[in-house]
Structure formats: C-alpha cells, structure tokens
Amino acid sequence: MYLRVSRTSTFVLNFSQNFDYLERKK
Secondary structure, three states: OHHHHHHHHHHHHHHHHHHHHHHHHO
16 A cells, blocks of 8 residues: 555656656746
C-alpha cells in the first residue's frame, strides 16, 4: 500500500515538473 502511494506521488511530481517545463518553454 505504502509503495503504491509513493509511486503515485512520484508520478504526479514528475508530471507536474514536466508540465511546468512545457509551460516555461512556450
């Protein structure tokens, strides 16, 4: 359960960082 949550939060963190990067790149 804990591993699943941390994996999900890592995915969300990466996604938000990528989104931030794309927004800045515009």
